[in-house]
Amino acid sequence: MTNTSRDSDVPPEPVVEVRHLTHRYPVGNETVGALTGVDLTVNDGEFVAVIGPSGCGKTTLLSIIAGLLSPTGGQVSVFGSDTRAARRSQALGLVTQDPGLLPWLDVASNVLLTLDITGPHDGADEYVTELLERVGISRFARYYPGQLSGGMRQRVALARALVHHPRLLLMDEPFGALDEISREEMRFELLKVWEQEQMSVVFVTHSIREAVLLADRVVVLTGQPGRVKDVIEIDLDRPRTASLEDDPRYQSLLADVRGLLVSETDRSDLVHAIPGTRR
Amino acid sequence: MKRKFQRNALILLTPVLVSTLLLAAWETWVRVRDVKEYLLPAPSAILAALLDDPGRFAEGARLSLQAAIGGLLLASLGAFILAVAMAHSRALERALYPPALALKVTPIVAVAPLFTIWFGFGLAPKVLIAAMITFFPMLVNSVVGLRSVDPRAHDFLRTINASTWQIFWRLRVPSSLPFVFAGLRISVPLSLIGAVVAEFLSGSEGIGQLILIANGDFDTPVLFGAIFVLAAMGILLTASVALVERKVLFWYQSAVSL
Numbered sequence: 001m002t003n004t005s006r007d008s009d010v011p012p013e014p015v016v017e018v019r020h021l022t023h024r025y026p027v028g029n030e031t032v033g034a035l036t037g038v039d040l041t042v043n044d045g046e047f048v049a050v051i052g053p054s055g056c057g058k059t060t061l062l063s064i065i066a067g068l069l070s071p072t073g074g075q076v077s078v079f080g081s082d083t084r085a086a087r088r089s090q091a092l093g094l095v096t097q098d099p100g101l102l103p104w105l106d107v108a109s110n111v112l113l114t115l116d117i118t119g120p121h122d123g124a125d126e127y128v129t130e131l132l133e134r135v136g137i138s139r140f141a142r143y144y145p146g147q148l149s150g151g152m153r154q155r156v157a158l159a160r161a162l163v164h165h166p167r168l169l170l171m172d173e174p175f176g177a178l179d180e181i182s183r184e185e186m187r188f189e190l191l192k193v194w195e196q197e198q199m200s201v202v203f204v205t206h207s208i209r210e211a212v213l214l215a216d217r218v219v220v221l222t223g224q225p226g227r228v229k230d231v232i233e234i235d236l237d238r239p240r241t242a243s244l245e246d247d248p249r250y251q252s253l254l255a256d257v258r259g260l261l262v263s264e265t266d267r268s269d270l271v272h273a274i275p276g277t278r279r
Numbered sequence: 280m281k282r283k284f285q286r287n288a289l290i291l292l293t294p295v296l297v298s299t300l301l302l303a304a305w306e307t308w309v310r311v312r313d314v315k316e317y318l319l320p321a322p323s324a325i326l327a328a329l330l331d332d333p334g335r336f337a338e339g340a341r342l343s344l345q346a347a348i349g350g351l352l353l354a355s356l357g358a359f360i361l362a363v364a365m366a367h368s369r370a371l372e373r374a375l376y377p378p379a380l381a382l383k384v385t386p387i388v389a390v391a392p393l394f395t396i397w398f399g400f401g402l403a404p405k406v407l408i409a410a411m412i413t414f415f416p417m418l419v420n421s422v423v424g425l426r427s428v429d430p431r432a433h434d435f436l437r438t439i440n441a442s443t444w445q446i447f448w449r450l451r452v453p454s455s456l457p458f459v460f461a462g463l464r465i466s467v468p469l470s471l472i473g474a475v476v477a478e479f480l481s482g483s484e485g486i487g488q489l490i491l492i493a494n495g496d497f498d499t500p501v502l503f504g505a506i507f508v509l510a511a512m513g514i515l516l517t518a519s520v521a522l523v524e525r526k527v528l529f530w531y532q533s534a535v536s537l
């Protein structure tokens with residue numbers, strides 16, 4: 001399935017299994033569809049990117065997997081049980097675009113809060129130090145979120161979501177608000193942590209490059225209400241580096257995803273406007 | 280550095296200067312126009328009245344302040360506890376809102392004599408009236424505050440399976456504090472009004488009683504003295520709350536601009 005070394009130790013049970021998932025939100029006396037008949041499987045240690053037009057239900061999908069929202073139809077199992085039980089195992093991590101740090105706690109305390117709730121693990125202290133170092137915020141450990149730039153806050157959010165060694169990391173456009181350089185940095189940092197931690201990641205993004213660069217598979221959703229339009233296997237070597245840009249396979253995968261997305265946003269004119277796009 | 284010092288000096292100096300000018304104008308006006316003292320005493324006469332028996336004013340201020348602060352604390356605590364219940368459930372909020380509103384719209388002047396009948400002339404009825412007048416703003420602000428939780432932070436905590444209790448203490452309570460302090464800023468002057476009105480109506484000791492007696496005696500300088508003391512008490516209380524707020528909400532200013 002992927003060409004990482006993990007293939008051999010994929011257990012029979014997937015980390016996330018979504019079947020015929022449907023969700024409708026109540027709006028006034030009516031309901032509005034956010035997702036219809038979505039199937040999704042995330043295997044142990046797999047990195048799955050989800051991409052789709054705005055409003056197609058990506059955030060809804062993550063909320064359901066996280067057990068924050070009960071779907072109106074379909075089945076979801078996480079770690080082989082229902083989402084509430086999965087949540088109780090405290091093996092989930094969440095990073096959203098607007099990070100939602102606690103402004104009255106400094107950076108270190110924001111990260112430690114996770115451990116306060118999940119309970120400390122062996123080597124927690126060293127791991128906190130290592131994580132802060134790794135995401136480049138150790139110098140800012142005593143700063144408050146209000147004193148940091150958006151990029152810095154996002155790094156704190158990442159550290160906070162990783163410090164308890166989650167088995168499944170859910171990310172909702174985590175780098176969407178960052179400048180291009182920080183984005184690049186964060187992508188490779190994330191890959192390093194992921195490779196070391198052997199966790200699974202569901203990564204929602206609007207960036208085609210990001211999806212293809214990071215993921216083992218890219219799930220493309222249709223416009224609202226979202227369905228799975230196609231799943232593209234990204235069989236590029238790991239570890240992935242910036243030199244991928246020169247890899248024709250990478251370019252062709254970009255074009256594939258772009259083609260699927262463009263036809264979805266119903267802007268066929270764009271297909272010709274973007275060089276390298278095939279249909 | 281020097282410029283900053285100059286600016287600070289200016290910030291302090293201007294209000295002092297303006298107040299001095301106002302008092303000087305007042306003094307001059309009274310002297311030049313020879314205004315009767317029982318109508319409008321000169322600042323110098325008010326000062327003389329204050330210095331004539333400072334202990335009397337100090338004791339009055341102490342008693343009124345006690346009632347105001349006691350009432351404010353009682354109301355804040357009671358309102359916060361009720362707010363927790365109301366923020367927890369919309370049904371409870373709907374059920375509790377009418378009596379809370381009734382408490383707010385009932386003029387305290389009408390209720391005060393009843394409190395005197397029930398609780399006598401001591402501290403208790405004064406505290407209760409100060410509490411009654413400050414209860415509603417504290418309640419409303421606490422409810423809004425407890426609901427003002429950042430949904431992203433809430434989602435994160437739920438994802439790692441934080442308990443309702445943990446979310447309450449770690450997220451809900453701190454999030455509510457800016458609103459609680461806004462409520463306190465509204466309630467400080469109200470609590471003083473409550474204490475003084477209670478003293479007016481029951482005649483129990485305090486600045487309110489001092490005003491009542493001075494009024495009966497046509498002792499306008501003492502009356503003005505009491506008013507100035509009352510104003511000073513208000514400033515003192517407001518400044519104390521602002522000081523605590525600055526310490527507790529150090530994170531808030533920068534958080535707003537997030």
Ligand SMILES: Nc1ncnc2c1ncn2[C@@H]1O[C@H](COP(=O)(O)OP(=O)(O)OP(=O)(O)O)[C@@H](O)[C@H]1O
Nearest residue numbers: 025026027034053054055056057058059060061224
């Ligand atoms: N609480 C809600 N109440 C009603 N409708 C909602 C609610 N949340 C989302 N929706 C609707 O459901 C659809 C899917 O929303 P969702 O936020 O999951 O989309 P998304 O793919 O994350 O969008 P974006 O890319 O803009 O973040 C949207 O059309 C949205 O209007």
Ligand SMILES: [Mg+2]
Nearest residue numbers: 058059060172
């Ligand atoms: Mg979204």
